[in-house]
Amino acid sequence: MKVPVTEYLEIDLERELWLCRRCGHEVGPARQAYKEGLLVYARDPAEIHKPILDPALYEFTFAPDGKWISILEYYCPDCGVMMETEYLPIGHPPLNDMQFDLDALKAQWSGREPLTEAELAGPDPVGMSQHHHSHKQKHEHGGR
Numbered sequence: 001m002k003v004p005v006t007e008y009l010e011i012d013l014e015r016e017l018w019l020c021r022r023c024g025h026e027v028g029p030a031r032q033a034y035k036e037g038l039l040v041y042a043r044d045p046a047e048i049h050k051p052i053l054d055p056a057l058y059e060f061t062f063a064p065d066g067k068w069i070s071i072l073e074y075y076c077p078d079c080g081v082m083m084e085t086e087y088l089p090i091g092h093p094p095l096n097d098m099q100f101d102l103d104a105l106k107a108q109w110s111g112r113e114p115l116t117e118a119e120l121a122g123p124d125p126v127g128m129s130q131h132h133h134s135h136k137q138k139h140e141h142g143g144r
């Protein structure tokens with residue numbers, strides 16, 4: 001049984017592995033932090049949030065200071081999809097933001113069926129599934 005965890009991560013309960021939901025890549029053991037199996041790109045924070053003021057004229061430009069904050073992006077090493085991003089103080093290790101009790105998860109899912117595509121897609125709050133019409137509008141021209 002594969003249990004979806006995020007848009008791009010799922011856990012294979014039988015093999016106890018984190019998997020990429022997009023390409024099936026085996027990210028790593030599900031009893032460890034999934035980020036250990038991903039590619040990390042430490043970005044220049046001022047590249048993500050560009051200065052509003054001219055850095056040649058002003059010390060503070062509204063861009064984050066790379067001496068104080070790091071922005072990390074995590075990518076699947078196989079298909080390259082960006083799976084996660086995080087902002088951290090300089091020197092702080094990556095957050096271990098998801099750690100499941102796998103034995104409890106296995107017990108919880110032992111009596112369940114795998115999720116259907118509709119269940120994976122989630123609720124339809126704006127009724128888009130009922131939204132059927134052509135975007136080619138009819139143009140009526142008046143009698144003039």
Ligand SMILES: [Zn+2]
Pocket residue numbers: 020021022023024025076077078079080081
């Ligand atoms: Zn992938």
